[in-house]
Amino acid sequence: MSFDRTIKIAPSILSADFANFGVECEVIEAQGADWVHVDVMDGHFVPNITFGPATCAAIRPHIKGVMDVHLMIAPVDPYIEGFANAGADVITAHVEAGPHIHRTLQAIRGAGAKAGVALNPGTPASSVEMLLDMVDLVCVMTVNPGFGGQKFIHSQIEKVRELRAMIGDRPIHIEIDGGVDPTTAPLVAAAGADVLVAGSAVFRGGSITNPAPYGENIRAIRAAAVV
Ligand SMILES: O=C(CO)[C@H](O)[C@H](O)COP(=O)(O)O
Secondary structure (H helix, E strand, O other), rough: OOOOOEEEEEEEEHHHHHHHHHHHHHHHOOOOOOEEEEEEEEEEOOEEEEEOHHHHHHHHEEEEEEEEEEEEEEOOOOHHHHHHHHHEEEEEEEEOOOOOOHHHHHHHOOOOEEEEEEEOOOHHHHHHHHOOOOOEEEEEEEOOOOOOOOOOOOHHHHHHHHHHHOOOOOOOEHHHHHHHHOOOHHHHHHHHHEEEEEOOHHHHOEEEEEOHHHHHHHHHHHHOOOO
């Protein structure tokens, strides 16, 4: 997985057809997705439950590119190896998920994956300042995690600017997750984000038997984000 700062669109399969994840991943990549974003929720750290490492392992053969696994779970550490073995390229843990995020990030890299750290909307950019040598990606949650289809929280744009300045030349992606669409994409891209997670704005209007809207939606977000 090479590093660059071009805009990458990462559809969240939270908005896909849960009965057809494998095909959804193939179709979304064929329609122009750069990464596939996989939302893991435990009903404890967030008020929703999705799936675990077995599902990630099952969809891995259907993804040619980057499988970007976002863990909205606590505790995190006991499950890192399982998600790495399932083939995750990036594993992102929340800074709020436990008292030892530095250890968690070490464990992610130790398991052979790129390490991401996610920040809830109420968590300041400064919380990752001491972690920058440990991370490959910082994920700014622009909704409260747990559900797709929520409204973008505009106050997070300033956090993205702060992170962009803090990161400087380091090879660290800034990922935005929640409420990304053609109206919000240019705001976060201008602030310095390069990975845009989008669920409802990508999957809206399409299906595995009618995938063209996926491609139109991805192209619309990408075009809007080129600032
Ligand atoms: O992590 C998430 C929710 O916790 C989702 O990835 C995120 O909300 C994307 O969905 P949408 O684009 O519909 O807002």
